[in-house]
Amino acid sequence: MMEEQPYLLLQRYRRDRRNLLEFLFSSSLIKELRTPPGHVTSISDLDFDNLSADYILHSIKSGGVVDISEATKKYFDETSYPVMIQSQLGDSYFLLSDPDKSGSPPRRAPPPIDVNRTADNALYSSRQPDPLIVENIGASMDNFSPKYNATPCTPLSQVEDVNIPPLGLPCLNTGLSDDDLQESAYEILLSSLVFSGIEVHTVEDRRKEKSSKFLSGLKTKREKINQQSQGRGRHSELVDTIRIQMQISEAMDACIRQRLTQLAARRIWEPIDIPKISLGLLNSVFKSDFLNEKSYIHWKSRQASILEELLYFSANLEAYERETIKSSLSKIRNSKEWDITMSPSERAEVLLPITQVELKLSSLSGKFSIQGETYCWTAGYHLNIRLYEKLLFGVFDVLDEGQFIEESNELLMLNKLTWCILGITQKMHNALYGWVLFQQYVGTNEAMLLEHALHELQKVVSGEHADQKEEQYMDSLACSRQYNGSEIKLGLVQAVFFSISSWCDDKLQDYHLHFSQEPTNFSRVMNLMSAVGILTSGDSGDIKLIRLDDSNEHAIRKLKTYVERSIRAAYRRVASTIDLESKVLGTHPLALLANELRLIAQREFSVFFPVLRHWCPESGMIAAMRLHQIYGERLKPFLKGVSSLSEDVRSVLPAAHMLDDDLTQLYISACEENRQHRHLNQDLDHYPIGEVAKPIILDWVIAQNSRILEWTGRVFDLEEWEPLSSQQRMATSIVEVFRIIEETVDQFFGLNLSMDITHLQALLSIIFHSLDAYLLKLFNQLVDKNHLYPLAPPLSRYEETVIPIMKKKVLEHKLLEDGVCNILNELTVSKLCVRLNTLKYIQKQIGVLEDGIRKSWALIRPSVAKRWASGILQQILSTKFVTLLVLDHICGLIDDTLRDLVAFSICRASLECYVWVLLNGGPSRAFSDSDITLMEDDLNMLKEFFIADGEGLPRSLVEQEANFAEQILSLYTLQTGTVIQMLMTASEQISSGLDSLNRNSHNHDKMGLEDAQTLIRVLCHKKDREASKFLKRQYQLPASSDYDDTPSEDSTFGSPLISDLLKRSSSFQWTNKSQSSFKSFKNKIKEATSDIRSVAW
16 A cells, blocks of 8 residues: 555544544533633534644543633644653654655745744644634733734745746736735635635634534434535635645635625626725725734735736826826725724725726726636736736645645646636646746756646647637737846747746756756756757847757757756866865875766766757767867876876876776767767777886886795795695695785786786786796705616526625615705605695686686776687696696696595505516515415505505506506516517617616606516516526526625615615515515505695695
């Protein structure tokens, strides 16, 4: 359900309040009713709208004695202050209005200080207190007197605005005020109703009706409604609403209604006009009808002024007739003579000459032969139009000036009854109603009123080909206006259009100022100007209104002028404060100016251009070019002094670049709308920001390179290779390196300047060199794996010795340098794992960094992002780094977690060691057929260890890596003769004797199964006499018993773990205890992998 309008709620509250008081007075709860004359039982003179409900309820609770005077006094006390909450503190109250819905403060000046707030209480209640009740209220209540007071007050429904050009109606000679006009307009409306035969009940009649209802006791709701509908018609309710809207006191209203009803009953006038109404009221209203003398004197003076305005200044009177009227009006204004000395018959004699003059003038025929036309239509049009405006202003709610009252349509229908008196036609009504709506919009800024005004004025425009007599009549209602120092004469409709167009012209000269807060009103004002026409000067200098359309050159030229002037005015406002803002904010003035001009350009693009393009498609181009020129004049000297990327340059160039982009967007959009004018579609001369910025951006990037390299070296030297945290296992230094890189990237793209591929390549280059420097330092702390292999032992043939030889040859062993030993001592398992995690982190962050750079580059250069970024970034960030890091050997074989990659590397190293024992075991290694079976079992155990019952490495991968070891074992199972035959076949490939047999002995993956090097090593390690004889005869190899392969003290490796493993490898004998020996090796692997799990992951 939609929320009720405030006016409807107010009416409902008042109705409910009256119903409550009616119930209380009709019940037996009130024991005694006191009014000022004494104890009475009749309540016919009570006005429940001016009684305090709280007081009545309190009196009932206290014994049932109600004092009407006290109830009235309490009511006015309550309306003087906000409603208080009955709290102990007494400092809580309700506001009379909703602060959230009240809007901004009033734009109009307050009423004069001497205004009597209570002279007209229509603002505070729907009725005035009854004279019989209030008359006896104490002296302290004089300010709340309901008597008709002539003290002027500003009507709430009419909003004045000094910026609204007047219609230019002829001035009133008698100086009638707005209050005088409003009261006279109400009297004319009452007269039109009464003399049209519409029954309008007086206040006294309604009170008698209410009294009879109370005295008859409570009735059902239906009976009340029927009785109310019978006793009071809809017209009476409407007249009451109009009285409240026009702020007419109830006392005066009752008097005027009564006298007009009496005059209408005698049917003495046919037809009626304004002078007849004033004469009739002067003859029938006396001083005793008013509650105070001041109100009566003011009312009488107003009636005399109206007669003087319409009759004395008439051009159709003779001189003696004017003197007679002047003399009669002087007697009327003389209070002592008119109100005290003269009898009613003498007063009638004074009014008789005026009546005769009025009859003479009213008998004159109309000038335009319009039905119902009278002499007063043209003779008093300047007063008639003002009076009708006052009636039209009554449709606005006095409590909310921007809203219509609920009965506005019915009020307009009643106003039609005054047309024959005031000389109003349908077209005049549409024009004047549109004019009134427009004035109310200007005062309240309520967009709905502007829509209604536009609707009414469009009716006038669409009915331009109306009756010729009506057109001539309206043209005769001359209005005088001053324009550009000269006076012009206009008809009424033209004057309305001229005034509205003048106001629109004034606002559109600076539409950025007047419509930025309410952008939707801009289109309404443009439509309004389109309806009334646009002011232009002809070739001869005459002023005229022309229709606003895209084919009229004068209108288009005027719109272009609006755009030019509004842009310049907006710039002047911004420029006037920009220097002060620059000092306060510490920002360069050109940067602030560019930002402000961007806002202007954006408003032009989103708010004003979409409206203006319907009539002037090139308006967007004009605005863009003008803003571009204005800012360019101030930017050019600054660009000449740019030599480095200073703080001022960082703030000004991006702001200017974004302004240039916005202006280009506006310009291009206008060009698309203006395709028919190809000669105007010239590109903007863009600011040379890119040319100025390109070298200084490159200089800045180069400067960042040295800074990042210095920072990288510093954090690396401080690195201790401990995990960052339990969740982040990488080194602290690499996190810091990527932080400084990401900051540099953010700063690079945060410059918001025009860039090309050169700048991107420079940025990627410093990223590459930074990571390259870090990785080189990391690799310099590692030891090449060739240092970990022992020297390949000399080839020998198996031979058992019965008599031990006292002196044997000693095998050569590799001695590591001190630097290598120190490095190996530092390379613990946990630190190696941190390095592995760091390499993995680098690989991951490179991908993240690449995505971020690609997205940022796409925002800067969207047209080339896909073509350049993908190729360049992939080449520089992917190929270079992946190749450099040798991650294809560590992390790039399978797409799995880093733990599986390390386990796979250990598996491969273990199988390489296994093959090393089979082919380079040394003189002490000799395998019999039974040993081969045990070696096969050990190989199977090694494979199962890494497969780990399906929870480790994939079986297929382990089998693939163990394939070469299995092939070597298969050679040991062959007969010696078969192996010798295979060797003889492959011997043709040997071209350089035994030296070639020792070449590449570490690279087992390059040996083949039928390779001569593999076959001869199998024969050397075969525990077989036939093989020994063949090797001695064919290759003269020494016997294995001639060597002692026990390592010496000084040949121990620096690394305790490696030294221990090598000792075991060199002295290992494949005997029956080989199973337990392998278990020892397996335990070593478990310890290493356990360390990896606990430290690295």
